[in-house]
Amino acid sequence: MSTSSTRRIADDYTAALAAHEPAAAQALGQHAAGRLPDYSPEWAVERRRLAERVAVDLAGAPGATGASGAPAPSGASEDPDLALRAALGERMRSEAELFDTGFSARLLAPLASPVHEIRESFDDVTVTDDEAGDDVIERLVAVPAALADLRRRLDWARAAGEEGRFSGTGVAAARQVRAVAGQVRSWIDPTGTDYFSRIARGGLASSRETRLERAGTDAGLAFAEFASYLDGELLAGAPEEDAVGEQVYAQTARSFLGTPIDLDDIYDFGWAELDRLVAQSRRLAAQVLGVAGEADVETASRALFADERYRVAGRDNIVGWLRDRFEWTLERVQGAFDLPGDVREVDIVVPTAATGVVYYTPGAPDGSTTGKIVWTVPEGEDSISTWHEVTSFHHEGVPGHHLEHTTNRANSGLHPWQRYLCEIHGYAEGWAHYSEQLSAELGLLRDPAEELGAVLGQVWRAVRIVADIGLHTGRPVRPNALGAEGPWTPELARRFLVELALVDPRTAGFEVDRYLGWPGQALAFKVGAKLWLDARADAEARGIPASHFHRSALGLGPMGLGPLRELLSTSAPEPR
Template sequence: MIPAGPDAVRAVADRYLEDKAALDPETAAVLGHEGAAPVPDLSPEAFAARADLDRRTVAALRDAVATTEQVPAGDRRLATTMVERLGSDVDLYDAGFTTTLLAPLATPVHAMRQVFDDLPTGSDEDWARIADTLDSVPAGLAAYTRTLEQARAEGRRFAPRQALGLARQCRSWVDPRGTDFYGSLVARHDGALAGRLGAAAQAAAAATAAFADYLTTDLAPTATAPDGVGREVYEVTSRAFLGATVDLDELHAYGWEELRRLDAESRSLARSITGEADLDRALAVLDGDPSGQVEAGEPLVRWLQDRIDRVAAHLDGTHFDVPAHTAPVEARMVTAGSGVMYYAPPDHALTRPGRVWWSVPAGTAALPTWREVSTVHHEGLPGHHLQYAVTLGLDDLHPWQRHLCHVHGYAEGWAHYAEQVSVELGLLDDPRERLGMLYAQMWRAARIVVDMGLHLSLPVPRGNGFTEESTWTPELAVDFLHRVAGVDPQTAQFEVDRYLGWPGQALAFKAGARLWQQARADQEQRQGADFVLKRFHRQALELGPMGLGPLQELLLAEDTGTNGDAHE
């Protein structure tokens, strides 16, 4: 029974965490529950239980707001944020998206593998926990297989591209001739637990290989859905990823407009840097300059860490106030190739720092740094790490907001906005790095037109300036990303496979950044000479993570940061 009164909303949120902890190890960790297995239950029963809890909580929150005479401003924001997020999760479950997820990088199988990246290894107790976690991998994969089988029995859609792509990734993790992730992990321990760890690693690897076989020989042959999901599903998924309902056709047109603008600016800048009128020749000159390259491997990690540290020193106290206890961030190399770079925030107890995980295409000997700087800003500071560092330092937020509210549009939108704001904050060393920033924007604009074109079967506009083809195909999308946005072919292939398995997520970057830009422009116009960029960033981030719809309302409200009634 939820008590009535001004604390009703917070009481509902507290009850939600307690109930969710029994179904989700991340929530259990937030509450400090000891001994919780880090691998979640991936059975169809567990997915249904989580969706049912979300439904009940949405209803309880709405009832608490409706029947409470005076809801504190912070609790009203909490209720609005939770209703939008949990409601979106329910919509994804009802659409069959949650229980059919096979997209590169994004499945529960990936989350299970990535658990091991952040488990400590400093003591025998730590290694015993790793052994316990390894023991849970076969059961976790078996449970997810049951979930996929139930979804198939219900007639849910599966595309063969996604099933086969995930199978290839799983095999790459356990290939004894290649990564052998689990074997390499336990080989770092030579103590008394070596035997148990070795057996557990072999069992985890065997289960992973068996799951790959299931995807290839059982699921994929019966997966007949087209790559594109269509407008009905896309409206659900894009709304969930963004946390907002947007005009898809207007956004699609905006993507093409941005491509044309950025292409013209990039060509002009490349010509001014190199003197080469031909863009391909200009880029070849920049990529071939030995002074602008860094070797893959440990030299790259050192370069990344140095760049992150320099940016942090430049920003902290001047442009942002980063809480000291959440400020540290580390650069790491991905040991089991994920295909992209990603950020992992600090754990809930702050026993390890935030980490920027980096991977490079197979066979890469060196990278031109001008292409990489914008990604450093996106994943580190002032992007993902800064946003998490601020969020985790906000003690007035409810624990669900601080640790468990994940919105792609909010987080990726901020990180992409951060790439662009890096120019005015003085974070780019020379014009080559500015060109890299423009190409990062090109990539995100290309994501909009590619993702929407593939999933919604939109025609390629005539006279677009980039391709004479009229119909999107995965092959055209890969070529488009490579030629237009400068993405290397291997990454471009991975990107397209990811878009097709994660419909609408690609919008989060450019559409999210657009929101931040629009909200800032509105504040600048309203405040005039009184506008202070540091204050705007602080007020916006201190609202905490939420869907872009609620965030836009708050950012555009009078006296942002103090007006708690923006959602009434």
């Protein structure tokens, strides 16, 4: 298959997306800052058909991809579009399969579902008295129609599920519907955030101010109606059962990871990692407390939370500490990576939320917004304990998501679809979790306290594996550090997070709801990191230094773990 034909297929696919999705339009250089994505059922169905057509086009050409998405290695060095063909072929098959489970159309969960995408498109924006401000107002005006389309899509999914058109259900579980309805109401509470009527503005002319006020009011009313629809009409048809079962779970996990997996093997791996990491956390706790052998992790944690050396209070001070840590980190990773020229262009945002979570949002493809590291402070608190969360900063920032995204976007050899639109959980979250583990090697953890925080983050991800698989497929709880027995329950999963990973109870509740709403996504972190670790070990065994491995591996661009594994093993880079 020639380079031109591969690119032509990718060009046509991206152009088709651009008519419905602003990010794709921006990736092609089109102005789309005033738009919201198309959440209609018509586009959902057409997108599924589009994925199938693209997969057929790729599979029917010379050099067609195999089951995992990667072409045969012969001629790999002669084909500059090998990675594009592998990534796009795998994604099209995975997207079609994920849609066929019902997940894509019915998606409602307390994180990263369409309703959150709509609200988050207004996070940390300021309406200015110019065309950029008009884009925000135009986007806000579009909220009621977007929510109406989303409601039609959810209704369509429910009917399709009842007709047996999906391998899973067509309605999200009742737990997810209730959670999202509650979140939406918290956004529009007139005694609290009143989110849409309080969007920041700067020196607006009266006409723009009037339009903004009207659009904010209409958006708030539309969200109120949507919340009523969720916990009224939609909830009435939502199943109380959270588990999706073995078949659907295998399908969704395969799509999120971009590779088939053996669930028994991954379950074994999760339990082995949990045992190893719990023991390591106890050894680090002993170092923190200045005793020999092992010590109680919770005791060490209480001492560290009370230690003023690790406490930063006040939003401005938190932002300052995070920015200083970011700059300090960049200085220490320069030898391990090729840092893009714009890697310092990132916003650090510290809002208040119901739970303290840290996440990364890439900038818009057209550069109208920059990437954001968002560090939320739980309601009622005004400080953070750095020892416990610095590993999350590495995950979301450098060497994690921010470095990955800026590296991709600086790589002019990648197709726009690869640079801006190709998102695979196993690749991205796997890299970010690998980065957490790499941080100790690179000297980014300053003392045993921060090392303990990093290991607790790994314990958290190990719990994700065993709890996620167990909750959805019915595999039993194995002998463990808590002495818990019997079947998995949401309450037991929360207990594992609180007592072994020291996750605060509110965040643990949010986490388990997330696992139940995104079956298989929780595997992406540790399973993805395992692939990066194994691939690097294989490269180093052949004399390839880590710095060259990182440069060459990231240079392939994002893709499913299946094609990534094959490309890294069959076309491994040679040291310079």
